Amino acid sequence: xxxxxxxxxxxxxxxxxxxxxxxxxxxxxxxxxxxxxxxxxxxxxxxxxxxxxxxxxxxxxxxxxxxxxxxxxxxxxxxxxxxxxxxxxxxxxxxxxxxxxxxxxxxxxxxxxxxxxxxxxxxxxxxxxxxxxxxxxxxxxxxxxxxxxxxxxxxxxxxxxxxxxxxxxxxxxxxxxxxxxxxxxxxxxxxxxxxxxxxxxxxxxxxxxxxxxxxxxxxxxxxxxxxxxxxxxxxxxxxxxxxxxxxxxxxxxxxxxxxxxxxxxxxxxxxxxxxxxxxxxxxxxxxxxxxxxxxxxxxxxxxxxxxxxxxxxxxxxxxxxxxx
Amino acid sequence: xxxxxxxxxxxxxxxxxxxxxxxxxxxxxxxxxxxxxxxxxxxxxxxxxxxxxxxxxxxxxxxxxxxxxxxxxxxxxxxxxxxxxxxxxxxxxxxxxxxxxxxxxxxxxxxxxxxxxxxxxxxxxxxxxxxxxxxxxxxxxxxxxxxxxxxxxxxxxxxxxxxxxxxxxxxxxxxxxxxxxxxxxxxxxxxxxxxxxxxxxxxxxxxxxxxxxxxxxxxxxxxxxxxxxxxxxxxxxxxxxxxxxxxxxxxxxxxxxxxxxxxxxxxxxxxxxxxxxxxxxxxxxxxxxxxxxxxxxxxxxxxxxxxxxxxxxxxxxxxxxxxx
Numbered sequence: 234x235x236x237x238x239x240x241x242x243x244x245x246x247x248x249x250x251x252x253x254x255x256x257x258x259x260x261x262x263x264x265x266x267x268x269x270x271x272x273x274x275x276x277x278x279x280x281x282x283x284x285x286x287x288x289x290x291x292x293x294x295x296x297x298x299x300x301x302x303x304x305x306x307x308x309x310x311x312x313x314x315x316x317x318x319x320x321x322x323x324x325x326x327x328x329x330x331x332x333x334x335x336x337x338x339x340x341x342x343x344x345x346x347x348x349x350x351x352x353x354x355x356x357x358x359x360x361x362x363x364x365x366x367x368x369x370x371x372x373x374x375x376x377x378x379x380x381x382x383x384x385x386x387x388x389x390x391x392x393x394x395x396x397x398x399x400x401x402x403x404x405x406x407x408x409x410x411x412x413x414x415x416x417x418x419x420x421x422x423x424x425x426x427x428x429x430x431x432x433x434x435x436x437x438x439x440x441x442x443x444x445x446x447x448x449x450x451x452x453x454x455x456x457x458x459x460x461x462x463x464x465x466x467x468x469x470x471x472x473x474x475x476x477x478x479x480x481x482x483x484x485x486x487x488x489x490x491x492x493x494x495x496x497x498x499x500x501x502x503x504x505x506x507x508x509x510x511x512x513x514x515x516x517x518x519x520x521x522x523x524x525x526x527x528x529x530x531x532x533x534x535x536x537x538x539x540x541x542x543x544x545x546x547x548x549x550x551x552x553x554x555x556x557x
Numbered sequence: 558x559x560x561x562x563x564x565x566x567x568x569x570x571x572x573x574x575x576x577x578x579x580x581x582x583x584x585x586x587x588x589x590x591x592x593x594x595x596x597x598x599x600x601x602x603x604x605x606x607x608x609x610x611x612x613x614x615x616x617x618x619x620x621x622x623x624x625x626x627x628x629x630x631x632x633x634x635x636x637x638x639x640x641x642x643x644x645x646x647x648x649x650x651x652x653x654x655x656x657x658x659x660x661x662x663x664x665x666x667x668x669x670x671x672x673x674x675x676x677x678x679x680x681x682x683x684x685x686x687x688x689x690x691x692x693x694x695x696x697x698x699x700x701x702x703x704x705x706x707x708x709x710x711x712x713x714x715x716x717x718x719x720x721x722x723x724x725x726x727x728x729x730x731x732x733x734x735x736x737x738x739x740x741x742x743x744x745x746x747x748x749x750x751x752x753x754x755x756x757x758x759x760x761x762x763x764x765x766x767x768x769x770x771x772x773x774x775x776x777x778x779x780x781x782x783x784x785x786x787x788x789x790x791x792x793x794x795x796x797x798x799x800x801x802x803x804x805x806x807x808x809x810x811x812x813x814x815x816x817x818x819x820x821x822x823x824x825x826x827x828x829x830x831x832x833x834x835x836x837x838x839x840x841x842x843x844x845x846x847x848x849x850x851x852x853x854x855x856x857x858x859x860x861x862x863x864x865x866x867x868x869x870x871x872x873x874x875x876x877x878x879x880x881x
Contacts, residue, residue: 308601309589314709315604315746319765320790322606326768350589350597376597378590392590472790477797478813479820512769512824513791513817 271449276423278439279447282456283498284546291532294499294539295490295525296458297336297343297518298435300412301329301358301506305348305377321507325355328510333361335515336368339522341533346373346412346435349396352403359403369535370403371410371435372396379417386421393429410536412436416460423448426455433458433540435501442498443543454550456540458501464489465503470514483517487524494528499539603748606767607775610784611830612878619864621826622871623857624786624833626672626740626763627660628795629686631839633676634705634743649839653683656842661689663847667854670695672868674740674763677727678704687731697867698732699763700724702742714749718756725757738868740764740788751776751783761786761872763833770830771875782881784872786833792821793835798846815849822857831871 261269287294304321307313336343345362347370352359362368374380375392383389393411401407409432413422416436423446426434433456434446446455462468468475469482476482486502493500502521509518525531534542592600615622632649635642664671673690675698680687690696702708703720711717721739729735739754741764751774754762761784762774774783790796797814799806808814818834825832841850857863866874 304601305589308597309587311586311588311600313600313603314748315750315765316741316744318601318604319606319767319787322767326606353594354597354601376587376590378587383587383590388590472796473807475807477808478810478817480816481813511789511791511821513820515824516820 274450275420275448276418276437277447277450278437278457279445279452280547281440282443282445282543282547282549284543287497287530287532288534288542289532290530292497292528292530293490293494294532294534294542295493296499296501296534296536296539297341297522298346298412298460298501298503298536299329299332299343299506299509300346300373300503301325301351302348302373302377302414303351303355303507305351305374308350309376309378322355324505324507324510325351325358328506328508329358330361331510331515332504332506332518333365335519335522337365339526340367341522341526342367342369342535342538344369344371344410344435344536346371346410347400348373348375348377348414349392349399350376352400356403359400363404367535369408369410369537370400370406371408371412371536372400373412374414377414379415380413380419380422381417384419384421386419386425389419389421390425390428393425397429409433410435410540412460416462423453423455427453432456432544433536435460435536438462441493441496443539445547445549456544456549458499458536458539460501460503464501466508466514467503467505470517471505471508479514479517483521486517486521490521490525494531500525501536602778603776604746604751604765605775605778606765606785607773607780608879609768609770609772610875610879611770612875615829615862615864616866616874617864618862620829620862621822622831622864622866622874623822623825624672624763624831624866624868624871625664625669625854626674626788626833626835626868628701628705628740628835628837629657629673629675629679630701630705630742630837631676631679631683633679633682633701634707636678636682637704637706649679650683652837652839652842653679653686656838656840657686657689659842659847660836660838660850661693663851663854664696665693667858669854669865670697670867670870672697672699672738672763674699674701674738675728676701676703676705676742677724677731680727680731691732695867697738697869698728699736699738699740699868700728700759701740705742707743707745708741708747708750709745712747714747714753717747717749718753721753721757725759737761738763738786738872751781754783755781760784760876761868763788763868766790769825769828769832771871773879773881784876786831786868786871788833788835789821792818792832794840794846795835795837798840811846811849815853818853819856822853826860826863833868 303324304318307317380389411434413436435458446453470477470479490500631652703724708717737760739759763786774781797808
């Protein structure tokens with residue numbers, strides 16, 4: 234009599250475990266309309282901030298953005314094996330110097346999104362960037378962590394604050410911009426970026442144009458300078474990229490620029506020193522810059538300069554023209 | 558008494574059941590974010606790039622050194638994995654049955670020395686290979702593990718040491734002299750590898766990728782005396798043009814692949830450093846690829862001041878120039 238009870242209890246606890254192991258993969262199909270709307274509208278694109286005209290009558294704004302991640306991704310994952318460490322270190326030892334030299338040759342600015350641990354372990358990077366005041370340094374996670382899978386606002390805030398402090402110490406200025414590692418965000422991120430008082434983010438992908446970020450339907454004042462995986466060297470012509478031919482992909486980048494130029498908006502390209510800084514890839518960046526410079530009315534700027542300009546033109550709160 | 562036992566059992570099961578309803582504790586796959594600065598430095602500092610060993614000038618006033626290297630692994634890794642797949646095995650056999658002869662003929666026609674990193678298991682399956690290489694004077698034989706095993710996955714210093722010793726003995730016997738060069742089998746090296754290489758009389762490694770230039774390997778921050786002739790995932794035929802046994806590769810256009818190799822060479826030439834080209838007889842030895850290797854060699858030979866050398870010759874030269 235009692236044995237069946239025990240067996241039943243055993244079975245029910247087993248089935249609870251099984252149900253967990255096989256959680257339904259498409260829970261959204263059972264959500265109410267309210268849940269769907271709330272989730273979809275948590276972080277959305279607000280109004281467009283492309284100005285009527287760019288500084289000095291330019292037609293397009295171009296930001297060369299560079300993410301010196303080095304070996305932070307394997308290190309964060311606990312992978313300390315020599316080959317992945319060496320692959321990342323290439324960025325600091327060869328890639329970044331080569332890219333800085335190229336930017337010097339063309340006298341154009343760039344924005345550098347640096348994981349704080351990468352800056353800690355190779356302090357020479359920001360030292361070199363600092364010698365060139367036209368460049369910007371901004372945050373890119375503490376150790377290129379993935380805040381989405383962590384889903385821990387306390388830990389995330391710790392890492393954002395530590396990153397801002399470390400980069401401020403090395404760069405001499407407190408960064409005003411953010412790019413989330415691997416372009417992943419938790420549902421806490423935008424709120425935390427606001428709390429940190431940042432001017433802009435550069436991780437979202439809802440538009441080609443600069444726009445304001447809405448958080449739960451409310452304007453945040455945070456400027457978004459959107460990115461896209463198809464104008465990023467890593468998924469395209471990194472060694473395991475989808476189409477690792479720098480020449481073919483450079484055509485895609487140039488077409489993207491042409492369309493930005495025609496539309497008068499913004500072109501934000503993302504590159505990594507351990508990829509584009511390679512000998513077989515640096516030429517593509519050189520040729521892209523030469524091409525863009527050949528057109529009249531191209532404003533090469535840091536993301537910070539672009540964000541400040543569009544914010545002020547749009548009269549968003551917190552800008553010089555309209556104090557909060 | 559029995560009632561008590563049953564009750565205790567039910568309570569225990571209830572606890573087990575409610576524990577099962579908690580989200581299962583997942584392993585933390587981002588441990589690095591919680592490490593202290595000291596831990597970050599230690600964990601990323603086991604095997605690192607030391608001083609550059611790029612000489613002021615290459616022999617006979619050459620501008621650049623080029624090492625054409627081949628990984629002769631054929632089906633060794635498949636055998637290490639205990640995979641008996643018959644057709645896949647022939648994909649590796651291609652290296653011995655056709656690819657190597659084609660490669661050797663091409664090298665003969667250009668009178669070029671090359672370095673062959675050989676997995677002894679591949680050599681023992683097709684014992685005609687090594688005599689074909691050694692009967693031509695000028696080529697070098699290095700080791701590629703015992704069976705192109707993955708030493709990181711193995712994670713066993715004693716077993717890795719046993720395999721390396723066995724490999725060195727095999728090559729010593731087959732080539733008539735002990736090998737001085739090693740390349741990490743399966744493109745990996747473990748935290749045990751470098752000390753094992755030293756203990757086995759190896760002068761140089763060619764697996765890491767932290768620089769374009771030859772460099773000294775640091776072990777736990779200390780100069781090791783081991784010369785690194787760095788490779789690059791961007792100058793390796795394998796991922797781009799993998800053989801039929803693993804599919805068509807990421808960029809199955811030899812034209813697009815070899816144009817990148819040529820770009821790598823151009824920058825190496827301009828900067829006066831080193832290019833280590835990594836190829837596989839069962840990949841580049843295919844008819845549609847060998848013609849591009851021929852063209853690349855012609856292109857490089859068309860420039861003045863290119864020193865084609867084995868890994869050993871380059872290592873001895875840079876060591877002597879650096880006074881070590």
